[in-house]
Amino acid sequence: MEDNLSKTLSLSSDKKTAMTSAENKPYIKIYPDKKWYDLDWKRMWRQRDLLKSFVLRDIRLRYRQTLLGVLWAIIQPLAPLLIFTLIFSRFFSEFNQGIPYAVFVFCGLVPWLYFSNAVNQSGNSLSHHSYLIGKIYFPRLFLPLSSIIAGGLDFLVGFGLLIFLLLFYGVGISVNILFVPFLWVLLGILALSIGALFASLSVVFRDVKNLLPFILQLGLFLTPVIYPSKALPESVQWITKINPLTGIIENMRAVLLGTDFAWTELGITLIWIACLSFIAMIVFVRVQKYTADYI
Amino acid sequence: MMIVVENISKKYKVSRQDLSLKTLRESVADVFVKKTKEKEFYSLKDINLQVGKGETVGIIGHNGAGKTTLLKILSQITYPTVGNAFLYGRVGSLIEIGAGFHPELTGHENIFLYGSLLGMSHSEIKRKYERIIYFAEVEKFIKTPIKFYSSGMNIRLAFSIAAHFEPEILLLDEVLAVGDMNFQEKCVQKIDELANNGHTTLLVSHDMDRILKHCKRTIWLNKGELKMDGKSDEVVEAFLGFDD
Structure with missing residues (x-):
């Protein structure tokens, strides 16, 4: 009996030493340099509820204070x-394979509005939160990321309207x-x-x-939102061809309206996403280190 | 050891600090025009420090001695120019309590926002929710946007959330002076409680009484250098007698 007890005791003390050696690994390491890919992934996972809080806050603030709210x-x-x-419907009828212009333009407008709002919000997210950044550490990527996710609610509402419009015009689904x-995820990234x-x-x-607002305004006209790419003179069609949004918007139409799939454009979109996300990560990691000192 | 600081220095460039943000034009101009001499200055110089489990260490020094910079580096808000630091536990950094509170949100919503900002999960906050609002004495107003709170209520709620975070390492910067006398006492008790429960605490303060009361050990920073590290009464005495 006593033997047994001492055995368990020694066992548990063994366990204890094993535990303390595990505890000896630092929870947080602070170095002057960060690896280019180090967005603090571990911390992001650990603190993932903060992302939820930020998203909820953004959504609540957007609708609470306004008179019309969710409207x-x-x-x-x-x-x-x-x-x-009202302005453009008569211009592009010959290119639209019999699809009503209102449906055509809304298919482009819903993703475009989501994109431009999301870029605008997330592009200003660090400077908007400068006060917070100087006072407390949290994964900085949560700031632009939460704007992107919170904007998803607008996209959902817009998409609901779009479906309503499709049924209304008898296009069908x-x-x-x-x-x-899938296209939405690409757009978000x-x-x-x-x-x-x-x-x-x-x-x-x-x-x-x-x-930023200027670039976004220009973007609307360089993207086939209000016009179909085919309506452009051939000499300038390359502009919409290399535009990363074309692959998403044209395929949104293909999927919903039955127009032709734009595979080349989708490939170009994917290449853009790969390059831009890579560059953005490197720049963001470099800058976030100094954000508190600069702001 | 809970906190290990190895040879940490932090360099600021003075002219850049003045500008803080460069415009595009200025940095394009920088390429062509000879750079104005940037004065460098060290906010921290070669700091070494080890703090054991359960210790409460005071940090004192004149303004600009680097106290807050040290705390900001340990909080990961800013990075050291040279040197490493290792923290062996969950860190609660209270450089300023209530940072992240949003005036339009209710007390309830702010508890979850600020709590997760500090590092708590939502399930952890739910578990501590009742205790947080009880300690803060705001039960009646929990569904009210905090822009309608008095500043005292605001601070009480913020401190209460922070105090219930229960980090293993607590970094405090003069946050004890909050609320009315009654609540201050409650805060001090809470800090004592945290310190007694084996939490490791760094406390930056200008208030020597507070340092002597809470910390057995104190370090004294002077112009970015670690001037003295030892028993609080000795360090405080040396600091008060020091005339630069």
């Missing part, structure tokens, strides 16, 4: 839909609609890469903040 999520895409349909989440890039650049250069 804004409906008005926001409907207003440009109305304007563009095919099983291809299942590709939409693209927006995050560009947003994170702008966010880090605006930490170092003040001007970038002023540049």
Whole structure:
């Protein structure tokens, strides 16, 4: 009996030493240099509930203070839909294979609005939170990332309207609609890469903040949102061809309206995403180290 | 050991600090125009420090001695120019409590936001939720946006969330002076409790009484250098007698 007890005791003490040696691994290591890929992945996983909190906060703040609340999520895409349909519907009918212009433009407008809002919000996220960044550490990527995710609610509302519009115009819905989440994820990664890039650049250069709305406005006209790429003269079609958004928007139409799939453009989109996310990561890791000192 | 600091230095460039942010034009100009001489200065110089489990160590020094910089490096807010540091446990950094509170959100929502900002999971916050609002004395207003809180209520809620985080390593910067006298006492008790429970604490303060009361050991930083490290009464006495 006593033997047994001493055995368990020695066993448990063995366990204890094993545990303390495991505890001897530092929980946090601080070095002057960070590896280029070190976005603090471990901490992001550990603190993942913070991302949830940020997303909830963004969504609540967007709708709580306004008079019309959630209605804004409906008005926001409907207003440009109305304007563009009134102005442009008669111009592009010959290219649209009989698809009503309102449906055509809304298929482009919903992803475009999501993209431009997400890039705008995430691009300003670091400078908006400068106060917080100087006071407490948390994975900085959560700031642009939460803007991208919170914007998803607008996308969902817009997408609901889009489906309503499809049914209203009798276009119908095919099983291809299942590709939409895939395109949406691509759009989100693209927006995050560009947003994170702008966010880090605006930490170092003040001007970038002023540049962003201008670039986004220009982007609307360089992307086949309100016009089909085929409507452009052939000599300038390369502009929409190399545009990373074309692959997403044209295929959104293919999936929902039954127009031709744009495989080349999708490939170009994927190449853009690979390059931009890589560059954005390197820049973001480099900048986040100094953010507190700069801001 | 819970905190190991090895040869940490932090260099700031003074002219850059003045500008803090460069415009594109300025940095393009920098390429062509001869750079204005940037003055370098060390906010911290070659700091070595080891803190054992359960120790409460005070950090004192005049303004600009590098106290906050040291705390910010250990909190990962800013990076050292040279040197390493290792922390052997969950760190609760309270450079300023309540950073991250949003005025439009309710007390309830802010508990989850600030709690997860500090490093708690939502399930952990749920578990401690009742204790947090009880300690902060805000039960009645928990569904009210905190922009309607008095500043005292605000601080009480923030401190209460932070105090219930229960990190293994606590980094405090003068946060004890919060709220009314009654609540201050409660805070001090809570800090004592944390220190007695084997939490390792670094406490930056200008208040020598507070240092003497809470810390057995104190380090004294002077112009970025570690001037003295020892028993609190000896270090405080030397510091008070020191005339630069």
